[in-house]
Amino acid sequence: MLKAAKIRIYPTTEQAAFLNRQFGSVRFVYNTGLRIMSHRYKRHGQSLNAKHDIKKLLPVAKKSRQYGWLKDADSMALQQSCINLDQAFQRFFDPKQKAGYPRFKSKRGKQSSYHCVGVKVGDGWIKVPKLGPIKAKVHRKVEGRLKSITLTRTVTGKHYASLLFDIEQAAPEPIQSVEGSKVIGLDVGLSHLTIDSNGRKTANPRFLKQAQQNLKRKQQALSRTKKGSANRAKARLLVAKAHERLANARHDFQHKLSRQIVDDNQVVIVETLKVRNMMKNARLAKHIGDASWHALTVKLHYKAKEQGKHLVKIDPWFASSKTCHACQYKVDEMALSIRSWECPTCHTQHDRDINAALNIKHQGIIQLKAEGLSVSAHGGLRKSGMSPAAA
Ligand SMILES: [Zn+2]
Structure with a gap:
């Protein structure tokens, strides 16, 4: 049975800079793969498969002079980026899901990278390839084998790690x-x-409604700023923060409610x-x-x-x-x-x-x-x- 835990991590300035480059590489692979696939289809009517065709290009790109910097990133993270792109296409082609055509990932949005080899978690730290231990707030220890760590950075610059454990115990038999x-x-x-x-x-609790009203106010303030101005950048950050607060509050509330039910x-x-x-x-x-x-x-x-x-x-x-x-x-x-x-x-x-x-x-x-x-x-x-x- 798999069990997940999401924790806040606190990379040093150097670590954060490295992660920023790594997120960039993951994003680059995704966006380039998407560009190649769209182009091939439009020009030649040819459907490529991200999991095979795009992934195969990674070692070639790493050897090239132009994209040699991809070597600095964890290779599993780049491969996973191809898998994610493949899944985005699968969702698009699945008539039940009604998902839109895959979109380019923006450097302004939430960033993430997936690591499954050379990952560790200890008392107050986590470890991913190519970096020293990163300080982490580990709430409670999950017994089991750590399978993967997904690192994320929110729009407001907070870092998180989602840990996936295999707790080496079969899921209980369904009640008959x-x-x-x-x-x-x-x-x-x-x-x-x-x-x-x-x-x-x-009912939705009051704090959730307040968080939503706060978000609405911040969005209105953003819409009043001038495009490209410093005030607009500031207002955008405030909107992102309000979004995060709302999402966190909702998440907590839903966890408690679903636990009880x-x-x-x-x-x-x-x-x-x-x-x-x-x-x-x-x-x-x-x-x-x-x-x-x-x-x-x-x-x-x-x-x-x-x-x-x-x-x-x-x-x-x-x-x-x-x-x-x-x-x-x-x-x-x-x-x-x-x-x-x-x-x-x-x-x-x-x-x-x-x-x-x-x-x-x-x-x-x-x-x-x-x-x-x-x-x-x-x-x-x-x-x-x-x-x-x-x-
Ligand atoms: Zn009746």
Whole structure:
């Protein structure tokens, strides 16, 4: 089983300068590979493969006078850059992912390099090839074999290392017989990040909203500056900092929330593709983007896997809000502004979002059973007192 840990690192000035050159080499390989591939296709209708054709060019380039400086970088990092380019093309060609054509990496953006040979981690330091130990803030020791280190530098100049460990222990066997009471359906709402089938609503915490407002202010300030001015450069840095703060705050919050959901349940059921559909609606996009549903499901997924639990993703079930969970009656139309309704046939009172979460749960249980798992009776539906959970 693999386990990841991200830590802050503090390179010296010389080390930071070296890393800057190395990030530059990695970026150069990516951008040059992309340029060659695009050109070949346009001119000769020929599709090159980054993992083979571009990677093969690396030793040639290193021997040349013009690109000899590529030798200074960790060769694994350059090879990985070709693999990353290949993956960007795979995403582009995969109709399910709807990814755009690969884009050039900018030296202004986030930088990264991947290292998997000659990597070490110790008490307060990490080691990558061609550099002495770099000072690091190692929170807790992960038992296992260090497989790789990915170094990154944020737009604001902070350095991080993502460590990947092989903990030489098989992932726990997936739970085969599930207790119905430990199955939870999650829906994404407009006013809440999650609404679950137990009737619990979790709002985005206030600090997240504040971080977003702060970002908005900084972006407005940036738009008022003149292009190319020193003030514009300063304002851009402030925007990048606000972005980072927002991302960090969201990340922390989602980690805590997903930990709690996975610890309390054996199966978590979510609707996945719905977000993409909703994104088409510009007005909703902001809310959904803020809720960053996808990032949460990713965290739920790996946390569940670590414990042999299940994350079930069900296809967008467009009627999840409009179907009565009690009698399955389906309402034809329901405006987004309607927050609660009464079923015309069985007269159950519904909170729009909780009803949807219950339908998602039922749909997920059907899917689980189809996959051969046993789900014990879930003791009916808990009458849900609304309890907006404080973050
Ligand atoms: Zn009904």
